[in-house]
Amino acid sequence: MSAVGIVAAAGSGSRLGADRPKALVELAGRPLVAWAVDTLLAGGVDEVVVAVPAADHDAFAAALPDGIRLVEGGASRTASVRAALARVDPDVQAVLVHDAARPLTPPAVVTRVLDALAGGALAVVPVLPVVDTTVAVDAVGTVTSALDRAVLRRVQTPQGFVHAVLAEAYDDLPAGEELTDDAAVVRAAGVRVTTVAGDERAAKVTVPHDLHLAELQVTR
Template identity: 70%
Template sequence: MHAVAIVAAAGSGSRLGADLPKALVPLAGRPLVCWAVEGLLAGGVAEVVVVVPAAQRAEFEAVLPPEVTVVDGGATRTASVRAGLAAAGSAATAVLVHDAARPLTPPGAVARVLGALGAGALAVVPVLPVVDTTVLVDDDGLVVDAVPRAPLRRVQTPQGFDRATLEAAYDALEPDAELTDDAAVVRRAGVAVTTVPGDERSAKVTVPHDLALAELTLTLGETTT
């Protein structure tokens, strides 16, 4: 199996208090996107396509390895993934879609997604259990019901797909549709999505507190498996 990873890296860094794309915000002296790409390659992908804001393409090309393909993203995440798919090499039979904002995803998590694809799954997402009590509230903010936690999961990336299946699902998607992730795209096409265990270290960096936790994780040396 030849796998390509598409890294969505076009998000703004405004909630991090940065005046540059989030993926270029430094973590321990290196941009978030560099950590993300490194983890994907260590986990077993053969090639990486990074989808970036067109205005900052040169900045991304300056920090990424030369073997990484950098392409301009679209106005939405869905459009950006379409651009990544179009740039993927013809040899790729599997596609992983990953968020650059999850820089410390361990190689082992990547390998679990690839393993499920290799075993025949058409779509795979890494998940974690929901540990907090979860409730429904009304328009006034009053609790109206508690949601059972046992069947709930938090979905992470990288999400993995048989390439032909993902491309067909995107071809069938309405041009103006904007879904929250790629698993939703294939589910809309009627494809079953398999789950594998995720990893707490795959946490998304969104606000300064998240970046501080990622720095602490690196300090403790907990990113290698």
């Protein structure tokens, strides 16, 4: 099955305390976005489209190998994925959307997502179980109930979709509506989302501590 990877890389690095887009922050001497692109290609996608801030186009071009297509991202993740999705050839069968902020995702996770799509799934997300006690709280922070963690999962990326399904779901999403991830977009369109095993190494880099932990994994 032909597959294109989309990397959402237009976010700022403010929570990392960086003076550049988060995707250009370096991990072991390489920008986060380069790690994410390599993961997708090693896992089996045919090509990669990266949504980047317009002002940093040249910096991203210098950080990535030839053949990676760059598109101008939007003010939100949803807008950036829309922009990248518009550049995918209509004949491509599958689209995987990945976060540049998950640099150490093993290629095997990508392969599991692709295999599930090839097996007939319309939408696939990698997940991990919730191991901590998880509670709901009210507006002032008082615990109101404990949630059954046996039915809860932590969602990761890359999230994979039959191309036509994801494109139609984005077409149906009202302008200006922002959802937390692409699985939410297709679920809003009534599409069933399947899960495959994620990986603890696919942790998201959001704050400096996360980057430090990722550095330890690379250098150990």
